[in-house]
Amino acid sequence: xxDVLPEEARRWRIVEDAIVDVLERFAYEEVRxxxxxxxxxxxxxxxxATDIVEKEMFSLTDRDGDSISLRPEGTAxxxxxxxxxxxxxxxxxxxxxxxxxxxxxxPQLGRHRQFHQIGAEAFGMAGPDVDAELIQLGAxxxxxxxIDGEIRLExxxxxxxxxxxxxxxRLVGYLxxxxxxxxxxxxxxxxxxPLRILDSKSSATRSVLxxxxxxxxxxxxxxxxxxxxxxxxxxxxxxxYVENPLLVRGLDYYGxxxxxxxxxxxxxxxxxxxxxxxxxxxxxLGGKAVAGAGFALGLERTLLLHEAVHGVPQTSPVDxxxxxxxxxxxxxxxxRVQQLRDGASSLRFRVHVGGGKLGNQLKRADRCGARWxxxxxxxxxxxxxxxxxxLATGAQETLSFAAVxxxxxxxxxxxx
Ligand code: ATP
Ligand code: MG
Numbered sequence: 420x421x422d423v424l425p426e427e428a429r430r431w432r433i434v435e436d437a438i439v440d441v442l443e444r445f446a447y448e449e450v451r452x453x454x455x456x457x458x459x460x461x462x463x464x465x466x467x468a469t470d471i472v473e474k475e476m477f478s479l480t481d482r483d484g485d486s487i488s489l490r491p492e493g494t495a496x497x498x499x500x501x502x503x504x505x506x507x508x509x510x511x512x513x514x515x516x517x518x519x520x521x522x523x524x525x526p527q528l529g530r531h532r533q534f535h536q537i538g539a540e541a542f543g544m545a546g547p548d549v550d551a552e553l554i555q556l557g558a559x560x561x562x563x564x565x566i567d568g569e570i571r572l573e574x575x576x577x578x579x580x581x582x583x584x585x586x587x588x589r590l591v592g593y594l595x596x597x598x599x600x601x602x603x604x605x606x607x608x609x610x611x612x613p614l615r616i617l618d619s620k621s622s623a624t625r626s627v628l629x630x631x632x633x634x635x636x637x638x639x640x641x642x643x644x645x646x647x648x649x650x651x652x653x654x655x656x657x658x659x660y661v662e663n664p665l666l667v668r669g670l671d672y673y674g675x676x677x678x679x680x681x682x683x684x685x686x687x688x689x690x691x692x693x694x695x696x697x698x699x700x701x702x703x704l705g706g707k708a709v710a711g712a713g714f715a716l717g718l719e720r721t722l723l724l725h726e727a728v729h730g731v732p733q734t735s736p737v738d739x740x741x742x743x744x745x746x747x748x749x750x751x752x753x754x755r756v757q758q759l760r761d762g763a764s765s766l767r768f769r770v771h772v773g774g775g776k777l778g779n780q781l782k783r784a785d786r787c788g789a790r791w792x793x794x795x796x797x798x799x800x801x802x803x804x805x806x807x808x809x810l811a812t813g814a815q816e817t818l819s820f821a822a823v824x825x826x827x828x829x830x831x832x833x834x835x
Contacts, residue, residue, distance in 0.1 A: 420533035429734040434722050435517070437563045438537050445556050447515045447539055452496045454519065458486040463703055464495035466671025468611040475522040477532075489521035492670070493538045494697065494713055495704070501542060502706040511543035517718075529688030529720045538694075540713035547645045550676045550696060550712055551652035557680055557692055557714060558658050564721070566682075566728050570691060572658065574649070574678045575666035578634065578642040580699060583674065586637035587613060597627050614667045634664060642675050649676055672697040676712065684727045685720060692716035735788025738766040739827065740810075742780040744796045752795040755805070755820065759793075762824035784810060790830075793823070 423431060439449075462472045477489040490496055493516045501507045501514070517537040524530055539556055541549045554572065561567040577583055591613045598606055602621035609616070617628060638646075653660055660678075668677050677695030685691075694714025701709035726732075739759070743752045753770060760768050769787065771780045777794070784792040794806040799817060807823055808815040818826065 421531055425736060426734065429736065430726070430732060431718070431722060433732060433734075434564060434725050435537070435718065438560050438716070438721070439515075439517070441556065441560045441563050442515045442537075442539060445513070445552070445559075447513045447556075450497060450500065450514045450516050451518075452490075452493070452500050452516060454490055454521075455487050456490055456496055456499070458488040460495050460499055460704070461488055461491060464498070464670075464672050464700055465492065466612070469669055469671060470612075470615075471522060471669065473611075475524055477521045477523060491522045492520055493518075493536060493715060494540060494670075494672070494711075495700070497538070497540050497713075498542070498697075498700050498704060498706075498709075498711065502701060502704060502709075507542050507701065507706070507709045509543075511541070513539070513541050515539045527688070529685055529717070529723055531719060535718035536715040537718060538713060538715035540711065542709055542711050544712070545698065545710035547649035547652060547676070550645075550649050550678075551656065553694060553712055553714055554653060554658060554660075554678060555656055557694075557716070558656075560716070561680070564725050566721075566724050569684055569724060569728055570680050570682045572660040572678060572680055573663040573666050574653075574660045574676065575663050576634075576638065576642055576646040577667065577674050577677055577695075578638045580674060582637050582639040582642065583614075583634075586632060586634050589632040589637070590614075593631050594627065600624075600627050615669060617665045617667045628665065645675055668693060668695060672700045672703065674698055678714070680716070682720075682724050685723055688720055690717075691720045691724060736767065737769045737784075737787045737789040739768045739791045739793055740780075740784030740787060740789040741768060741770045741793045741795065742777060742784065743771055743774070744777060744794065746774045748795060748797065748800055751800055755795065755800070756793075758820065759824060759827065763827040766827055766830075781808075781810075791827070 458478050461476060465471050471491050476491055478486055481487050497514060497516060501512060506512055515538060518535060519533050520536050521533055523532060526532060539553060541553060561570050591609060594609055594616060598609060600623055602619060602624050605616045605619050605624045616624065666677055666679060673695045675696040679690050680692040681689050682691055683689060692714055696712040698710045700711055701707065741756050743749055756768050756770050781792055790810055792808040792810055794808060799805050804817050804819055805823055806815055806817045
């Protein structure tokens with residue numbers, strides 16, 4: 420589990436704020452949910468035979484003897500919360516969440532045991548129109564981040580539960596007959612979670628899959644229509660996609676539409692965002708049937724891609740470093756700086772504390788990457804004036820407070 424230190428956290432904020440801004444412009448509303456849930460919530464929803472539940476959860480027994488787990492994903496909690504608070508009864512909801520998720524995996528680039536997702540969920544809407552909206556939302560996020568050229572959309576349909584079960588039976592029959600040719604992982608999955616074999620990376624397994632029964636021969640009519648309509652809407656939106664019949668998801672609750680946003684720029688961890696439809700989930704959790712669809716994007720991978728495309732942004736924590744020349748003026752200067760903060764509200768002011776020589780204070784100003792230093796001297800404070808030093812050019816002038824506010828406000832707007 421990684422520490423995100425100030426410099427990196429600033430870079431996270433740039434990406435996170437841009438994503439949340441798009442979600443808000445689509446009128447999705449934020450929910451903030453617990454990090455710990457009953458283990459049962461995840462085993463019932465994600466599926467007891469999935470990798471996540473079988474091998475990746477951080478679970479513990481609480482003092483009452485109940486098993487609880489750190490959340491490995493957000494959809495089940497979202498559904499639970501909205502059901503519990505009666506927000507899904509005859510209603511539709513569009514929500515988003517963000518925050519840490521936990522999976523016991525082998526850490527590597529873009530794969531961590533504590534990672535962060537931003538997810539969007541749409542409840543109570545059964546049609547392909549909301550699938551299209553969710554995909555459009557993703558496309559707008561990539562556009563806002565300037566990474567739309569580096570990411571492609573893959574879509575598939577998993578049909579209805581009945582159609583999927585019929586196909587799964589045929590698929591398992593076929594794979595059993597050729598099990599000698601499958602990789603060991605896939606043989607394991609044959610009994611536990613056979614659809615996951617479809618996204619096996621083993622070339623031997625992939626060549627067996629080439630002749631496997633196709634879901635398109637088993638799909639139910641309603642799901643086929645749903646999928647065809649979704650594709651028409653994506654065409655109308657001008658969103659390019661690749662149909663990938665091998666795209667299944669690692670979570671049991673998906674049906675009908677599934678999709679992934681994938682990049683070539685991050686090696687093996689190329690799936691930046693994944694989602695789909697989960698109309699059966701509410702019933703699995705003991706509620707009445709509620710349509711649902713959503714996606715989750717991995718923030719670490721999004722950030723890696725953003726920086727692969729745009730480079731690592733140079734950020735600094737401070738815009739204006741305020742030097743105080745007479746320690747007895749500290750209180751007065753603090754009040755003055757607050758007026759400047761109020762006047763130039765897009766800028767970040769740091770006040771020097773602890774006294775010391777002006778030269779040392781200016782060194783600190785440089786070290787933290789500030790653009791300006793403000794020098795509060797005795798005379799200036801008496802006359803309601805302050806010296807403003809541009810740390811890039813070294814130019815310095817003494818101005819009235821009102822003029823400093825004007826100057827900084829203008830620059831603040833330029834640089835934000
Ligand atoms: P993968 O196949 O990469 O393990 P997944 O199918 O387990 O992904 P989801 O559960 O659908 O992933 O999660 C959605 C997104 O969350 C992923 O596309 C990825 O960007 C991110 N994600 C999932 N697991 C991790 C992890 N361990 N570390 C970092 N990001 C992750
Ligand atoms: Mg995974």
